[in-house]
Amino acid sequence: MKGIIFTEFMDLVEAKFGLDVLDSILVEAEDEGVYTSVGSYDHRSLVKLIVLLSQKTGISPEDLQQVFGQSVFLNLYAALPNNASLGECKNSFQFVRLVEDYIHIEVKKLYAEANPPKFEFISESESEMVFDYKSARCMSHVCLGLVQGCADHFGETLEIKMDEQSTDHSHVRFFLTLVS
Incomplete structure (x- = not known):
């Protein structure tokens, strides 16, 4: 999956839920959060971040994906x-x-x-x-x-x-x- 998807996701999480929430899910996922927009990354990392964000916010993973x-x-x-x-x-x-x-x-x-x-x-x-x-x-x-x-x-x-x-x-x- 292209890195632009990861960088956009992290920007959205920070804007909607704050830097503390973003940092928290990155730490929990053992993810350094370092992505370049043109790099390629395993989509499972994004899924993991979405699931962790869902657990933190109480919003379903499907609703988070849609937003x-x-x-x-x-x-x-x-x-x-x-x-x-x-x-x-x-x-x-x-x-x-x-x-x-x-x-x-x-x-x-x-x-x-x-x-x-x-x-x-x-x-x-x-x-x-x-x-x-x-x-x-x-x-x-x-x-x-x-x-x-x-x-x-x-x-x-x-x-x-x-x-x-x-x-x-x-x-x-x-x-x-x-x-x-």
């Missing part, structure tokens, strides 16, 4: 290369499709070891999109938050439903409906 995904969207969006395809995106559905059709491909070109999630599109219209999220990292609630952050960015309201296709959260079907 993280939603809050990090704009920073990840701003980090994308200036590309005509990105500039042509006018709505959330176009952007979600571009994540699979362009962004994940470019990430793999830049970082051979990268293993981004896979989106498999089932159906799509102007008001509805159905796609499967597949990832060995099992962080579908981060994806949920990212989709919500995307909708916020484009000034849209989406009704989002998730249907677990596997017990370990590695395969989840997303149903997106444009409300406004």
Whole structure:
């Protein structure tokens, strides 16, 4: 997993819960908290930090992942290369499709070891999109938050439903409906 995800997570924890909470979960996880945005790290370290934060705050790991995904969207969006395809995106559905059709491909070109999630599109219209999220990292609630952050960015309201296709959260079907 790219380091930018770790650095963004730690920034969010510090902003929302304070430096003491961040330091506490890092100590408990035996994690030095030293990440570079372009480095690659084991996703299990992030999962461990999320679980510890959940224990400290009483907020479920799924809710923490969702909030993280939603809050990090704009920073990840701003980090994308200036590309005509990105500039042509006018709505959330176009952007979600571009994540699979362009962004994940470019990430793999830049970082051979990268293993981004896979989106498999089932159906799509102007008001509805159905796609499967597949990832060995099992962080579908981060994806949920990212989709919500995307909708916020484009000034849209989406009704989002998730249907677990596997017990370990590695395969989840997303149903997106444009409300406004």
